Amino acid sequence: MKKRCPGIFMLLCHLSFTLSVHSQSSPDASAMQALRASLGNPINLNWSDPDPCNWNLVHCSNNHRVDKIIINSKNLTGSLPPELKNLYELTILGVSTNQLTGPIPSLAGLSLLQQLDFSHNNFSYMPPDFFTGLTSLQGIKLDYNQFSSWEIPESLNDASNLDSFSATSANISGTIPDFFGPDTFPGLIHLHLAMNKLQGPIPSSFAKSSIQTLWLNDQHKLNGSISVLQSMTSLTQLWLHGNLFTGPIPDLSGLDSLEDLSLRDNQLTGIVPLSLVNLPKLGKVNLTNNFLQGPTPKFDISKVVVDMKNGSNSFCLDDPGLACDNRITVLLSIVESMDYPEVFAKSWKGNDPCNNTPPPWLGIKCDKGKVTVVNYQNLSLPGTISSNFSKLQSLEQLLLPNNSLTGTIPNELTTLSNLTKLDVSNNNLNGSVPNFRQNVTVITYGNPHIQTFNGSSPPPEKPPGSSTETRTPPGPSDDRSNNPSDRKQIVVSIIAAVAVFGVLIVGLCVYFCTRKRKHSDTMIIKPHQAENSNAIKVKVAGPSANGGESEMQVAESGSMVIPIQVLRNTTDNFSEEKILGRGGFGTVYKGELQDGTKIAVKRMEVGVVSDKGLAEFKSEIAVLSMVRHRHLVALLGYCLEGNERLVVYEYMPQGTLGRHLFNWKEEQLKPLEWSTRLIIALDVAKGVEYLHSLAHQSFIHRDLKPYNILLGDDFRAKVADFGLVRLAPDIGQRSIETRVAGTFGYLAPEYAGSHI
Ligand SMILES: *[C@@H]1O[C@H](CO)[C@@H](O)[C@H](O)[C@H]1NC(C)=O
Ligand SMILES: *[C@@H]1O[C@H](CO)[C@@H](O)[C@H](O)[C@H]1NC(C)=O
Ligand SMILES: *[C@@H]1O[C@H](CO)[C@@H](O)[C@H](O)[C@H]1NC(C)=O
Ligand SMILES: *[C@@H]1O[C@H](CO)[C@@H](O)[C@H](O)[C@H]1NC(C)=O
Ligand SMILES: *[C@@H]1O[C@H](CO)[C@@H](O)[C@H](O)[C@H]1NC(C)=O
Numbered sequence: 234m235k236k237r238c239p240g241i242f243m244l245l246c247h248l249s250f251t252l253s254v255h256s257q258s259s260p261d262a263s264a265m266q267a268l269r270a271s272l273g274n275p276i277n278l279n280w281s282d283p284d285p286c287n288w289n290l291v292h293c294s295n296n297h298r299v300d301k302i303i304i305n306s307k308n309l310t311g312s313l314p315p316e317l318k319n320l321y322e323l324t325i326l327g328v329s330t331n332q333l334t335g336p337i338p339s340l341a342g343l344s345l346l347q348q349l350d351f352s353h354n355n356f357s358y359m360p361p362d363f364f365t366g367l368t369s370l371q372g373i374k375l376d377y378n379q380f381s382s383w384e385i386p387e388s389l390n391d392a393s394n395l396d397s398f399s400a401t402s403a404n405i406s407g408t409i410p411d412f413f414g415p416d417t418f419p420g421l422i423h424l425h426l427a428m429n430k431l432q433g434p435i436p437s438s439f440a441k442s443s444i445q446t447l448w449l450n451d452q453h454k455l456n457g458s459i460s461v462l463q464s465m466t467s468l469t470q471l472w473l474h475g476n477l478f479t480g481p482i483p484d485l486s487g488l489d490s491l492e493d494l495s496l497r498d499n500q501l502t503g504i505v506p507l508s509l510v511n512l513p514k515l516g517k518v519n520l521t522n523n524f525l526q527g528p529t530p531k532f533d534i535s536k537v538v539v540d541m542k543n544g545s546n547s548f549c550l551d552d553p554g555l556a557c558d559n560r561i562t563v564l565l566s567i568v569e570s571m572d573y574p575e576v577f578a579k580s581w582k583g584n585d586p587c588n589n590t591p592p593p594w595l596g597i598k599c600d601k602g603k604v605t606v607v608n609y610q611n612l613s614l615p616g617t618i619s620s621n622f623s624k625l626q627s628l629e630q631l632l633l634p635n636n637s638l639t640g641t642i643p644n645e646l647t648t649l650s651n652l653t654k655l656d657v658s659n660n661n662l663n664g665s666v667p668n669f670r671q672n673v674t675v676i677t678y679g680n681p682h683i684q685t686f687n688g689s690s691p692p693p694e695k696p697p698g699s700s701t702e703t704r705t706p707p708g709p710s711d712d713r714s715n716n717p718s719d720r721k722q723i724v725v726s727i728i729a730a731v732a733v734f735g736v737l738i739v740g741l742c743v744y745f746c747t748r749k750r751k752h753s754d755t756m757i758i759k760p761h762q763a764e765n766s767n768a769i770k771v772k773v774a775g776p777s778a779n780g781g782e783s784e785m786q787v788a789e790s791g792s793m794v795i796p797i798q799v800l801r802n803t804t805d806n807f808s809e810e811k812i813l814g815r816g817g818f819g820t821v822y823k824g825e826l827q828d829g830t831k832i833a834v835k836r837m838e839v840g841v842v843s844d845k846g847l848a849e850f851k852s853e854i855a856v857l858s859m860v861r862h863r864h865l866v867a868l869l870g871y872c873l874e875g876n877e878r879l880v881v882y883e884y885m886p887q888g889t890l891g892r893h894l895f896n897w898k899e900e901q902l903k904p905l906e907w908s909t910r911l912i913i914a915l916d917v918a919k920g921v922e923y924l925h926s927l928a929h930q931s932f933i934h935r936d937l938k939p940y941n942i943l944l945g946d947d948f949r950a951k952v953a954d955f956g957l958v959r960l961a962p963d964i965g966q967r968s969i970e971t972r973v974a975g976t977f978g979y980l981a982p983e984y985a986g987s988h989i
């Protein structure tokens with residue numbers, strides 16, 4: 234179909250063409266026609282037959298579906314059409330080494346695709362969902378294209394059968410995804426991502442991967458340690474050159490297949506491990522342009538092509554295999570515990586740390602060829618303090634302040650006979666400070682976890698003017714708690730309790746400060762008409778010790794006794810479903826009286842109220858039931874039958890304040906607003922004040938806590954459980970004043986303290 238359809242006949246022409254194709258050829262004909270049409274110069278392919286299965290370089294399966302298209306190196310221009318996604322049976326698509334432009338079409342869902350080669354073209358875009366559903370994909374090449382910047386997409390996860398992923402010079406940015414390891418790609422062998430713009434570290438998921446050839450070179454931005462290589466034992470070819478990798482070359486003794494190692498042009502430090510030098514299959518290694526230290530490694534140059542040009546690293550001597558000066562060996566063994574920091578590797582050149590010709594070695598001061606001062610302050614050093622400092626026997630001052638050192642101060646340092654000063658301040662050391670001689674100044678402040686004195690023995694008395702100064706930082710640094718988390722919990726609970734109590738106290742203060750105090754001796758309590766409008770004044774006999782009469786606000790009470798059958802009925806015989814909560818005195822059930830009044834029935838636990846106290850229970854209830862206040866939960870009645878002791882209260886729909894303060898998340902409640910909290914505190918204060926002010930029969934609640942404060946639908950609060958403390962069995966034996974009652978944590982400390 235060389236001729237083009239002109240003008241308005243194009244559509245008709247195209248239709249008739251496709252019809253004719255359909256009548257006699259593969260169902261993939263239209264997609265293939267689209268492919269031919271979008272390729273700029275298909276003459277190179279000579280695709281003229283109506284049936285694409287007869288085309289050059291196109292292969293069809295037995296059922297006449299296109300399964301392979303391999304049109305590499307055909308000088309093709311143009312682009313790939315989106316219709317390619319309709320070639321359901323495609324297994325291989327190769328368009329490499331042409332001049333194709335435009336986006337790579339989405340092939341999402343072509344689950345039979347095995348091999349794709351788009352390399353060496355001019356494609357402009359890689360769709361992020363490209364790999365979705367490509368579950369059979371084994372190999373893909375995207376190398377050398379002009380993609381706009383893209384990141385390796387998560388959808389690559391779908392292609393878990395991948396053995397080769399190749400995208401050199403493909404404008405990939407972002408970090409290397411954390412999924413190239415054996416868990417996601419157990420069969421991955423080739424990962425070629427050279428010459429992109431990847432940054433960040435080699436992810437730890439590469440550990441134990443099956444990758445044999447890994448190219449991450451020339452990103453100029455990959456950084457961090459290369460220690461993960463240690464467990465990549467399948468590697469044969471490893472190119473990491475042209476990046477910002479730091480730290481030492483790890484132990485490579487497990488990589489016995491490694492043939493080609495390129496680590497040049499990075500910032501690697503430390504001693505080249507013998508395990509690398511001894512690799513059996515190594516044929517090529519380039520270590521040029523790093524900051525490698527110690528002796529120049531001695532490879533077997535009859536087998537290995539080595540490049541590590543003189544001067545491009547920090548080896549102590551040029552001659553391979555020659556050991557460094559002993560002082561250097563010790564200094565390097567010390568900085569090994571700090572991961573061979575780059576500052577030293579850049580500064581420490583040559584084979585004499587005491588060489589006076591500039592530049593001097595960073596942090597080293599010598600006297601007559603002996604290292605007398607090591608001053609590594611302010612260098613952000615990681616790692617630990619090496620016990621090998623003790624091998625610098627001439628050392629007089631060891632200064633390591635302002636770093637990030639962890640671990641302990643090694644005991645070996647006490648053997649330094651000429652040491653006068655050890656400064657490890659402002660690090661993150663722990664453990665105890667060893668016993669240095671008296672004339673050693675030890676400075677340890679700024680290490681929050683260090684123990685200034687050995688073990689648990691008390692600090693030795695320091696003679697005045699002693700030169701041993703074990704300075705510790707201000708504040709609670711000497712934390713010897715064996716279990717800090719326990720402590721934390723206690724502290725948290727105390728804070729919580731204090732916070733709740735604080736709100737109550739504030740409420741009380743606000744309340745008391747804003748109203749006039751009445752005389753405390755007053756026997757007659759003036760009713761707060763506004764708050765007790767339905768209360769009436771009557772005289773009742775109080776059950777108080779002196780038996781005197783007191784005038785107090787009471788409610789009209791009919792019969793307080795409620796038959797147990799009523800309570801059984803309304804609580805479905807005390808069924809689990811009706812439980813509102815459990816408290817110190819028993820279980821509370823929800824119920825409803827015949828007139829529709831909702832009630833809360835407290836069923837006392839057997840034993841809470843002894844038989845002996847039965848009379849007292851009755852009289853107590855009688856009093857409690859008469860105490861009515863807007864901010865006290867009203868007692869509506871009671872029931873005494875057999876062992877049953879039941880008290881009936883008004884029902885408070887929003888439950889306890891405790892659940893709104895502490896359980897709101899679990900119960901999916903809205904946290905209380907601060908204004909609501911203040912109102913609640915004031916309500917509680919009013920209720921408590923009323924209790925306290927009941928003259929002869931004044932009540933001390935003794936167990937005022939969030940779970941004893943109940944809320945109505947308007948979030949106004951009422952105090953519950955007042956007076957019940959008096960119902961406890963031993964009331965007759967001991968005076969209530971001598972017994973501490975209440976929930977620990979909600980008691981005033983001086984009250985608890987004075988009675989325990
Ligand atoms: C194109 O293919 C046809 C048959 O399909 C053949 O006759 C012709 O010679 C081929 N031309 C070229 C340039 O290959
Ligand atoms: C490739 O195509 C261009 C024109 O698009 C032509 O100039 C060039 O000669 C062709 N090269 C080959 C090798 O066919
Ligand atoms: C790719 O396209 C650019 C212009 O966008 C052009 O300069 C370059 O030669 C093309 N490369 C190839 C291989 O066709
Ligand atoms: C890489 O992508 C960026 C952003 O899309 C673009 O500006 C740049 O030209 C691309 N580089 C290459 C080499 O294609
Ligand atoms: C690595 O480079 C990134 C930025 O590319 C930076 O944020 C990170 O701190 C570097 N990490 C290390 C260990 O240098």
Ligand SMILES: *[C@@H]1O[C@H](CO)[C@@H](O)[C@H](O)[C@H]1NC(C)=O
Pocket residue numbers: 497498519520521522538539540
């Ligand atoms: C080693 O790397 C340097 C660049 O850092 C390069 O010039 C040299 O050719 C490489 N040597 C070998 C043997 O590849």
Ligand SMILES: *[C@@H]1O[C@H](CO)[C@@H](O)[C@H](O)[C@H]1NC(C)=O
Pocket residue numbers: 529541542543551552553
């Ligand atoms: C480094 O240079 C010295 C001379 O300064 C030479 O003896 C030695 O062989 C060189 N080493 C390497 C590995 O090129």
Ligand SMILES: *[C@@H]1O[C@H](CO)[C@@H](O)[C@H](O)[C@H]1NC(C)=O
Pocket residue numbers: 610611635
């Ligand atoms: C240590 O570093 C801090 C800030 O990085 C700097 O202010 C201080 O002068 C440094 N001290 C020394 C002794 O270099």
Ligand SMILES: *[C@@H]1O[C@H](CO)[C@@H](O)[C@H](O)[C@H]1NC(C)=O
Pocket residue numbers: 562566567569570619620621
């Ligand atoms: C001390 O040095 C020796 C030999 O250089 C080394 O084997 C050892 O691991 C070092 N110890 C520490 C704690 O670095």
Ligand SMILES: *[C@@H]1O[C@H](CO)[C@@H](O)[C@H](O)[C@H]1NC(C)=O
Pocket residue numbers: 603626627628650651
């Ligand atoms: C310790 O100092 C003394 C006096 O300066 C010196 O003679 C001695 O050699 C030093 N010890 C070591 C191990 O350097």
Ligand SMILES: *[C@@H]1O[C@H](CO)[C@@H](O)[C@H](O)[C@H]1NC(C)=O
Pocket residue numbers: 610611634635659
């Ligand atoms: C440690 O760092 C602080 C601030 O970072 C600086 O003020 C102080 O001088 C430093 N001390 C030493 C000994 O470098």
Ligand SMILES: *[C@@H]1O[C@H](CO)[C@@H](O)[C@H](O)[C@H]1NC(C)=O
Pocket residue numbers: 650651652653670671672
């Ligand atoms: C420190 O005291 C010891 C004895 O405890 C003594 O042998 C040593 O010479 C003294 N060192 C210095 C530097 O004064």
